[in-house]
Amino acid sequence: GGGTAAAATSGAGGNTDPQVWxxxxxDATLRVFHPKTGSSPNERLWFKTNLKYGQLLYEMNETAKLQLVIKDLLRSSGEKQGGADGAGGGSAEGESAGGSNSNNSSGASTHLMEISAxxxxxxxxxxxxxKLREVFQRAMRVQGGIPHPRTLALIQELGGKMHMTxxxxxxxxxxxxxxxKSYDEAGDPARLRCLKYLVMASMLHASKINPFDSQEARPYKDDPEIVAMTNLVAAFHNNEIKDFEGILQRNEGKIMDDEFVREHVSDLLRTIRTQVxxxxxxPYTRISVSAIARELNYIPVSDVESLLVSLILDGKLDGRIDQVGGVLYKRAEKGGSSGAAGDDNNDGGGGTTGGGGSSGQGGGTSSTTASRGGSGVSTTTSSGGTSVAISGKDGSGGKGAVEVGFGEDADGAWGYSGSVEARNCAAIESLTVALENLTASVTSAGGRSTYHQIM
Structure with missing residues (x-):
């Protein structure tokens, strides 16, 4: 019955330990104010004292006694005993929106929120x-209660940590x-701690929204304790991985002093590395893994391979890794429109032209050679010291397989993206059609037999 929690502890005699005292x-206060067995019954004072007693037991890590206190509190609030430990999904009948039940009064709802905390x-x-998720969701569904903002903030903070886990x-x-916002309303310094967690969660979510753009968070942007987080967010959104890692390594703003932040640092680093x-x-279809490692602030090649494997398995990267050669081969994306005389495909200032169509890549001069016959179509385009090689072969005269290379040398050590491939293919088709039309118009003056001879 009542008083179970108070009876669970015995006197400590002359023990001078402050917590025991x-x-x-x-214990003595709860016995006096107990609603049924106390010498001066007072349910309100008993409830408030029991809440504080529960908090003391939590700080003392007295789990078994704390659970007894929670049972007493839930029982006094009209909860069913079967859900007293918070594990039952249907035990919180006092939280429904109906106004006829006395458990739905503002006081009862507030008590439920305090017990939930x-x-x-x-x-x-x-x-x-x-159990944590069930109690958190139940607390968030309670209506009509007016808990102290600090109580609500505590529930929300621990709920946020649960989501992070x-x-x-x-x-x-x-x-x-x-x-x-709840901590801010209560004027509790814990608001800065929670703001750090908000920033960290936003980065792990890879959100494009800067948390400090909100009206509530903006005033704390230049706070000495928050400046480091502000710089961390700026480095994250600008993909400045060296600055990002430097802030963490120097422990600016004592970021790494928070145990919860330390637990998720590896996730933060993995997120920004994946992003970079x-x-x-x-832009490439072929790139060395060591080159990627250098761009990621010289992390081990094995870490790069781990990131690439994750992207491939998640369907965010269509490619394969040659671990022996240390090269990533990325399949070119298909896209672009088919070429025809009069179509324009531009990617820069100038490029190759043929007939009425054009295909530009880069801003320098370019030259094109084309031949048509049983061997297929081939073209080489150079621009500003960078070479792009495309080759195709199809016995029927149609467009065959295409391989794209992009780099400093002519053998195509690096691969440019699929959009460029599509545009070059379109340019080849346009050029071929234009040459056929030009040949036909030139030979028509000499007679049909000459045309057949040339073709």
Missing amino acids: ARNVY LQIQLYSRQKDTK NREFDSASKTFFQAF LRKVIG
């Missing part, structure tokens, strides 16, 4: 994600933002 005071702390320490970074960033990697390999 405080626990004895709580105690439960969430317990399950967070125990790393019991299942489950790699639900989008939900985590939203929950941390709500926690930050995709930018580096974007």
Whole structure:
């Protein structure tokens, strides 16, 4: 029955330990104010004292006694005993929106939120994600309660950490933002800690939105404790990986002093490295893994391969890794429109021309040679010291397989992206059609037999 939690601890005699002494005071107070068995029954004072007693037990890591306190609190709030530990999904009947039940009063709803804050702390320490999620979701559904902003912020902060543990970074960033606003409303310095978590969750979500652009967070942008996070976000959005890693290594703003931040540093580094990697390999169909490693601030080649494998398995990269040669081969993306006389495909200032169509790549001069027959079509275009080689062969005279190379030498050590391939193919087709038309017009003056002889 009532008083279970108070009876769970015995007097400590002459023990001078402050926590033990405080626990004895709580025991005596709870016995006096107990609603049913106390000498001066007062349910409100008993509830508030029991909440504080539960917080003391949490700080003392007295898990078994804390669970007894939570059961007493839930029972006093009209909860079913079967859901007293917060694990039952249907135990929170007092949280429904109906106004006829007395448990839906503002006071009862507020009590539920306060009890939930105690439960969430317990399950967070125990790393019991299942119960933590159930209690958090239940607390967020409670209506009509007016808990202290600090109580609400605590629930939201621990809920955000739960989302982070489950790699639900989008939900985590939203929950941390709500926690930050609640702490800010309460005037609690913990708002800066929560703002750091918000920034970290936003980066892990690879969000394009800067958290400091919000009206609530903007005033803290230049706070000495937050400046380092501001610089970290700027480096992240600008893909400045050296600056990003430097801030973490120098522990600017004591970022690394927070245990929760340290737990996710590896995820942060992996996120920005993946972001920079995709930018580096974007223009190429063939690139050495060591070159990627240099661009990623000289990380080990094995780490680069791990990032590439993850992208390939996630379907974000269509390619293969030659581990022996240390080369990434990326399949060119298909795209572009078929060429015809009169079509224009531009990628820069100037380039090759044939007939009425044009294909530009780069800003320098270029030259083109083309032949048509059983051997297929071949073209070589040079521009500003960079060479692009495309070859195709098809016995029927149509367009065959295409291989694209892009680099400093003529053998095509580097591969340019699919859009350029498509444009060059279009230019070849346009050039071929134009040459056929030109040949036909020139030979028509000499008679049909001459035309057949040339073709």
